[in-house]
Amino acid sequence: MSSVDAARTRDGVSVEYCGEWFSLEADTVFSIGRDADLGIDDNQFLHRRFLEIHYTDGLWWLSNVGTRLSATVSDGEGRVQAWLAPGARLPVVFSTLVVIFTAGPTTYEFTVHASQPTFSDSGLGEAASGVTTVGAVTFTPSQKLVILALAEPMLLREGTGMSELPTSVMAAKRLGWASTRFNRKLDNVCDKLDRAGVQGLRGGLTSYATNRRARLIEHAIATRIVTRIDLPLLDAPQNED
Structure with a gap:
């Protein structure tokens, strides 16, 4: 097994950012921010600890622990989408979770990978309150x-x-x-x-x-x-x- 494959499968959940992989442990909290386990960027507009991924009650959760910024979260195919406001949390139930957020003039993106997702394609739209199935909007x-x-x-x-x-x-x-x-x-x-x-x-x-x-x-x-x-x-x- 390659190092990347190992990172994706170990302990069920891993995070990828700029080609770097982080394997998560169920008994620890993984933080994302300016000064965190995943140090996104030295951006004064970014919280020191903005997002956290942790294992609680049999599920992995993505939590917004910041006070100002929100994040946009979608499944890997872009079919469901949620807005994660300060204080909110969302279960990691898809095989790939895309997380996008903006701090000041910069937009960031990272992905969360789950080797044993709770929901497959047939379960789209059922994951949690606040997650909506993306409908077709027509633009000129x-x-x-x-x-x-x-x-x-x-x-x-x-x-x-x-x-x-x-x-x-x-x-x-x-x-x-x-x-x-x-x-x-x-x-x-x-x-x-x-x-x-x-x-x-x-x-x-x-x-x-x-x-x-x-x-x-x-x-x-x-x-x-x-x-x-x-x-x-x-x-x-x-x-x-």
Whole structure:
């Protein structure tokens, strides 16, 4: 068995970040943050201990022990998605759990692997309160370009890791649009997802513009609204919807 295979199977659960694997022990708590077992990044916007993975009551759990940041969590195929707010926890019930979060100008992604998942494909949507099956939301071509322009740095990244969060001005420039047009389209995208039940895209006054862009990128990547194969659309001729 290779070292990677061993890391994935030992004790049932392992974490992968930037090609590095961490094997978890059932009798210890594994922490993720700025100064933790998995030191994500020396980012002042990131909690010293943001997330924890631990074994309790016969299940592995992912808990948000921070006070400000939230994380977007999805199964490996992007079919179910949950928003893990401060103080919330979620059972690790799928074979692969993708965790995405944003701290300041940077978005991060790591994966949790379970060798003996509680739920298979037939159990999707039954895992826990707060986990919802991803439904189809239809976007116009220009709305999809808005999402792509914001998600491009993360889609270009290989594997798990970090990427910079574009500003609306940067994304508008990438598309060759005026900022007013971009922001109007972004409002439409957020309204559409908010009506579909996606949390974190409406409400709140502090850093709202940054927060909704981060949440939109996290959701779009986690649920595969956009993928790497969509990136050529950014350079294709554009038509009005």
